[in-house]
Amino acid sequence: MLLRTIDKQGLFAWMLLSGILSGVLMIGFEWNGWVCAFLSINIVTFVLMLVDKVQAVQSGRRLSERSLYVMTLLGGSVGMLTAMYTLRHKNRKPSFQLVVWTLVLLQLGLILYESSFLTSFFYGKASF
Numbered sequence: 001m002l003l004r005t006i007d008k009q010g011l012f013a014w015m016l017l018s019g020i021l022s023g024v025l026m027i028g029f030e031w032n033g034w035v036c037a038f039l040s041i042n043i044v045t046f047v048l049m050l051v052d053k054v055q056a057v058q059s060g061r062r063l064s065e066r067s068l069y070v071m072t073l074l075g076g077s078v079g080m081l082t083a084m085y086t087l088r089h090k091n092r093k094p095s096f097q098l099v100v101w102t103l104v105l106l107q108l109g110l111i112l113y114e115s116s117f118l119t120s121f122f123y124g125k126a127s128f
Contacts, residue, residue, distance in 0.1 A: 003067060017044045018040045045078075045079030045083070048071065049087060065096055065099075081100065
């Protein structure tokens, strides 16, 4: 069993709230779908880190680090880093920081790779 029930519920809430907020942003501001998805995923990631921080202070039920890693991996890296340093949550734990920063660098590398591949593909320099 990879995730506990609370983690599954947290990830489900994260996906649901991100989708709703993304739709609201698309309708309200008529922005690009990718921009709305990026913003909403990161806003909801930040909010869930805030909830986890409150639960930590009150000794309540918390999300596992594994579920926070999943949120980071699936696009919430900006929200995760912002929450870590503005809320001072999980910022004293080197193992958590190492994994989060590794995921961020992995995402940046993937973005750079994809953007260079797409640029070369559209300008006819790509080789398969």
